[in-house]
Structure formats: structure tokens, C-alpha cells
Amino acid sequence: MAHETQKAIARQSLLLKSLPEHHIDKLLSHAIWRRYDRGETIFLQEEEAKAVHVVLAGWVKLFRMAPTGAEAVVSVFTRGESFGEAVALRNVPYPVSAEAVSACEIMHIPSPLLLSLMREDPEIGVSILASTFTHLHSLVAQLEQLKAQTGAQRVAEFLLNLSDKVSGGCEVELPYDKMLIAGRLGMKPESLSRAFSRLKPVGVKINRNHAEIADIQSLRDYAESDSSEK
Amino acid sequence: MAHETQKAIARQSLLLKSLPEHHIDKLLSHAIWRRYDRGETIFLQEEEAKAVHVVLAGWVKLFRMAPTGAEAVVSVFTRGESFGEAVALRNVPYPVSAEAVSACEIMHIPSPLLLSLMREDPEIGVSILASTFTHLHSLVAQLEQLKAQTGAQRVAEFLLNLSDKVSGGCEVELPYDKMLIAGRLGMKPESLSRAFSRLKPVGVKINRNHAEIADIQSLRDYAESDSSEK
DNA sequence: GCCACAACTTGACAATTGTCATGTCATCGC
DNA sequence: GCGATGACATGACAATTGTCAAGTTGTGGC
Known part of the structure; x- marks a missing residue:
């Protein structure tokens, strides 16, 4: 019961x-x-x-x-x-x-x-x-994400959805393991690892299932930027 | 009215x-x-x-x-x-x-x-x-197609959906222009062109908006084959 | 008929991603 | 504590795809 x-x-x-x-x-x-x-x-x-x-x-x-x-x-x-x-x-x-x-x-x-x-x-x-x-x-x-965004941008959006803050920095926990995150985002675990490293210059630090975002807004800018200007 | x-x-x-x-x-x-x-x-x-x-x-x-x-x-x-x-x-x-x-x-x-x-x-x-x-x-x-199939395989499935025949050969008309087909399948027009050429060895001939499929079954086999064995 | 334009094809090149191999690190059973 | 296991990171390489440029071919306007 x-x-x-x-x-x-x-x-x-x-x-x-x-x-x-x-x-x-x-x-x-x-x-x-x-x-x-x-x-x-x-x-x-x-x-x-x-x-x-x-x-x-x-x-x-x-x-x-x-x-x-x-x-x-x-x-x-x-x-x-x-x-x-x-x-x-x-x-x-x-x-x-x-x-x-x-x-x-x-x-x-x-x-x-x-x-x-x-x-x-x-x-x-x-x-x-x-x-x-x-x-x-x-x-x-x-579908839009898969068709119109790069792997790293999809990861950026995924991280953004985990936080409810509007601006500034924050820390979030990855809700499930990286293999599943990779699958959900339509990539292999190796590609997810690489995508995380690409987000380092944007101010994202990953440690285990813990992510640190230096500035929400700059991550958002990255996620929405045209892939050709990167 | x-x-x-x-x-x-x-x-x-x-x-x-x-x-x-x-x-x-x-x-x-x-x-x-x-x-x-x-x-x-x-x-x-x-x-x-x-x-x-x-x-x-x-x-x-x-x-x-x-x-x-x-x-x-x-x-x-x-x-x-x-x-x-x-x-x-x-x-x-x-x-x-x-x-x-x-x-x-x-x-x-x-x-x-x-x-x-x-x-x-x-x-x-x-x-x-x-x-x-x-x-x-x-x-x-x-989503499954985008995440689990190559471009050429998605095109193959697209062609298969245009035909109602179960086996043998057939001819189908592409219902709208190739730019839109490319968009619908999540690729650029150039990639669609290349995907069509890859389907040639499988018995697909494209002429304008007209497609000729030599054998439905072998196209189906191609669409469902593991991408590593191609 | 001729020109302009858009749709397409093709090739060369760069970027991205998958694949494979190797190595590290935590967790778990014992 | 110790090995086994699975999750993860990373490097090297291959395959796929996007990008850019050039050329071809219909179509529609005039």
C-alpha cells in the first residue's frame, strides 16, 4: 500500500x-x-x-x-x-x-x-x-536540438536546464550517470567527455557528478551562438 | 465555401x-x-x-x-x-x-x-x-532515426515509406523538393546528394524527383543494417 | 529566345563525431 | 585490504558531415 x-x-x-x-x-x-x-x-x-x-x-x-x-x-x-x-x-x-x-x-x-x-x-x-x-x-x-545544435551546445542546454538561476554562477548535480546523459543527448560517452572539455573555456568545471558553472549567462550565450562563430 | x-x-x-x-x-x-x-x-x-x-x-x-x-x-x-x-x-x-x-x-x-x-x-x-x-x-x-542511423540509412527509410510495396522493385516520386527532404531528415542538401549516391550500389536511381528502387528488400536490409558492417 | 535565379551536384577541405585502445579511479564483494 | 568490475577520460585514427566554391540544369520572366 x-x-x-x-x-x-x-x-x-x-x-x-x-x-x-x-x-x-x-x-x-x-x-x-x-x-x-x-x-x-x-x-x-x-x-x-x-x-x-x-x-x-x-x-x-x-x-x-x-x-x-x-x-x-x-x-x-x-x-x-x-x-x-x-x-x-x-x-x-x-x-x-x-x-x-x-x-x-x-x-x-x-x-x-x-x-x-x-x-x-x-x-x-x-x-x-x-x-x-x-x-x-x-x-x-x-528534435530541434539534435538538428540545429552541436554536441557541446546540447550539453550546455542540458546544464542550463538543471539550474533555476537566471544569472551569476551556480553549482548543479548531474542527475544520472554520464552514459545516460550521453544517450539522452544523442551522443557517445566519449563525445560527452569532449563536449565537457569544450565547455571549460566557457566556465564549466565538471567533477564527478558535480558541475560548477561560473556564469549562467555566458553559458547561455554559448548554447545559443551560431556554431560557425566559435 | x-x-x-x-x-x-x-x-x-x-x-x-x-x-x-x-x-x-x-x-x-x-x-x-x-x-x-x-x-x-x-x-x-x-x-x-x-x-x-x-x-x-x-x-x-x-x-x-x-x-x-x-x-x-x-x-x-x-x-x-x-x-x-x-x-x-x-x-x-x-x-x-x-x-x-x-x-x-x-x-x-x-x-x-x-x-x-x-x-x-x-x-x-x-x-x-x-x-x-x-x-x-x-x-x-x-528521434530514433536521428540518434541511431546514418544519413544514408535515414534516406533509405524515407524512400521505403514512399512505397507501399512489400518486395520487388518499384518507382516512387519524391513528394517535395530535396532541400525540404534534407531538412526533414536532419541534414544539409549536400549531404542528401551524397546519401543518394551511396544508395546507388543498393539499387536506387534518382532522376529529378523520380526514384527507382531495384529491390525493396535489399534497400530495407541496408536501412536496418548495422552501420559498422557497411 | 535569352537572361536571371534557384535548385541541385560535385569536389576539396575542415570540423565533428564515432571507434578502438589504453589507463585511471571509485565501488563492491569477499 | 585486494582484486574485479564498470564508469569515465584521453589519444590516435577513420568515417561522416558541414562548409565553401564552382559548375550544371530547369524554370519563369520579359
Whole structure:
């Protein structure tokens, strides 16, 4: 059974937070709560979707296996984020696989439950669309990064997203290991290492999973500069 | 006002085709029908969404401008396809811009209309989710291609998608000009030219916007082969 | 028909990235 | 504590791609 703290986290998720109280209660009471170990599979590509997943703790990666065997990381989720909404409601197979990259707590909302609530109250549909749109938007942003930015610039943006400061210097922790960061940014671990060294002149120091940014603004300038002027 | 043939095309779109007759009639009668010239802007990034768009004829590209000025083509739509669903229903700004890449006929469904119908009948929400999921899926597929395949392999897949044949040889027309194909596949026009030449040994001949594929299966093998074994 | 222009192709070169090999360093089981 | 393991860094090299420049070929205007 779920702890109260877990329920509190679930309530704050983008998927649930805009719903009326009585719907949230119903969803929470019928949800399945489960812990996953690092490396454990949550679902596989081509498997049929039976639930929507909300991350309560830990990190989850969604990835796709190309026929060649190469793995492409599509997104990485953490506390308060949900995935699988659009798939669950349409009874179609997952286009990606999901794996816990750290120990995780995940809440599964059975899709039939969501569907029946949705027929009662169309507002649920809007909530699901909100979550789905967020994913769509983040995929679009990723595509733009891959198509229009160099490796080092993608790393710079990644670092910028870890900090909520607007200007000045700051220190951030890399949320997961560098192999996964490399995959998420569409490069090999070796290229990530090189990208980090390129950021040194811009005022970035990396030590283990700890990054020091001398000046947010100059890093931002670097990320948005035309690659030809570097 | 719309021709009957245009209405017929709209009915076949993924967005509308699964809806009950009376809803379709209402949507069609309140929709805005418009023609766009080649190069004309349909909407701009950051603009607020007021409608869902259904392509009845011609080709439309969705793209994003990076702060550096580089353009990243996110998707290209044609007859029967729709875009902007998730954005229109949430009153948020478009994450991309849309432009007609050929002369186009487009139907615009005002979002307030869609929203009010959705509150009447949740089934509409499912239709919108279906369209949105299709976009999500195609973005995921694109990400996989960009991250896990070489340029020539992406071109091979692009050609394969133009043909509906399962085996043997075939001829296909390139649907839009090569500059746009290059953008859609995340490369420069020069790289596209080179990718085409690499496909020659695999049995692909390009002449203007006309492509000849000697054997679908061997092209498919090429697209899915590990890049290290080429 | 002729010119201008844009779309494309091709070659040479530079920059970026992947690949392979090697070495270091922390962590973990024992 | 000690070796094994995996994560990571780095150098050398090859492959891929972007960039720049030059040339070809349609198309549309006049």
C-alpha cells in the first residue's frame, strides 16, 4: 500500500494536479503502487499498454531499440512526471521501452479506470491532453536540438536546464550517470567527455557528478551562438 | 465555401473519420476553409493557437527556429493529416511555425467549437488523443532515426515509406523538393546528394524527383543494417 | 529566345563525431 | 585490504558531415 507521502507526490503530478478532488481520490485508491530496482524493466516496446505511469521517486528512461540494435534514449522522467497517457487510452502497443535507471517508486493507473472516468467527465481528457502535449513539446525541443545544435551546445542546454538561476554562477548535480546523459543527448560517452572539455573555456568545471558553472549567462550565450562563430 | 470533394477529404482524415456523423457535420459547417500559396505562413511559433488544422491538399511543413537562426523541420503534412490538436485545446502558444511548401487547401476548426463538442461527448477527446498520439509516435520514430542511423540509412527509410510495396522493385516520386527532404531528415542538401549516391550500389536511381528502387528488400536490409558492417 | 535565379551536384577541405585502445579511479564483494 | 568490475577520460585514427566554391540544369520572366 502507498504511503501518504507518495500520495502527496502523485497529487502534485502534472497529470493529476488539475483534476477535481473526488476524481483524484478514486484514481489513487485504485492505482497500483510498485517499487523497481535499478535496471529493472517497466514495460517493453510493442507490449500492449494497460496503464498510465506516474514516477514518485527515482529516474526512468524511455528508449527505443533500432533494428540495428542501437539504443536511442527518447526521454528521462523523474518525480511528478508521468508517461504512457496517449498509448494507454488507445489500447495500442508502446512505441518505446521503459526501464528504471535508479531504484524507483512508480504508481500505475489502470487505463480502463481512466477511460471510464473520462466518459463521465471530459475534463479528464483535457488533463491527459495537457500531459501528452508536454511530452510532444519536449520531443519537438529535442528534435530541434539534435538538428540545429552541436554536441557541446546540447550539453550546455542540458546544464542550463538543471539550474533555476537566471544569472551569476551556480553549482548543479548531474542527475544520472554520464552514459545516460550521453544517450539522452544523442551522443557517445566519449563525445560527452569532449563536449565537457569544450565547455571549460566557457566556465564549466565538471567533477564527478558535480558541475560548477561560473556564469549562467555566458553559458547561455554559448548554447545559443551560431556554431560557425566559435 | 468548401467544395464537396474537400469535405469528403476532410471526412477521411484521421481526426474526423472515427466520429459520429452529426458531429462531423457540425464541425464541417463551422470550419474555415482557406487556400494558401507556396511559401505562405500558416502560423508562427509562440502565436496562440485558435484552431486545429486539417490539410486537404498540398504540403505543409512544421519547423522550429533555434535561437541561432538554424531551422529544424519537425514534420511535413499532406492530404488528410491534421496538426495543432493538443495545442489548440490548451490555449497555449504553438511550439513550432507552419508554412505551406506548395499551394495548399486547409480547413481550420476553431478550438472553442471543438472544446464545446468535447464537453458534450468525450468520444471527441479520444479522437483528438488518437491524432496526437500519431504525432507523438512519429516524433519518437524521428528521434530514433536521428540518434541511431546514418544519413544514408535515414534516406533509405524515407524512400521505403514512399512505397507501399512489400518486395520487388518499384518507382516512387519524391513528394517535395530535396532541400525540404534534407531538412526533414536532419541534414544539409549536400549531404542528401551524397546519401543518394551511396544508395546507388543498393539499387536506387534518382532522376529529378523520380526514384527507382531495384529491390525493396535489399534497400530495407541496408536501412536496418548495422552501420559498422557497411 | 535569352537572361536571371534557384535548385541541385560535385569536389576539396575542415570540423565533428564515432571507434578502438589504453589507463585511471571509485565501488563492491569477499 | 585486494582484486574485479564498470564508469569515465584521453589519444590516435577513420568515417561522416558541414562548409565553401564552382559548375550544371530547369524554370519563369520579359
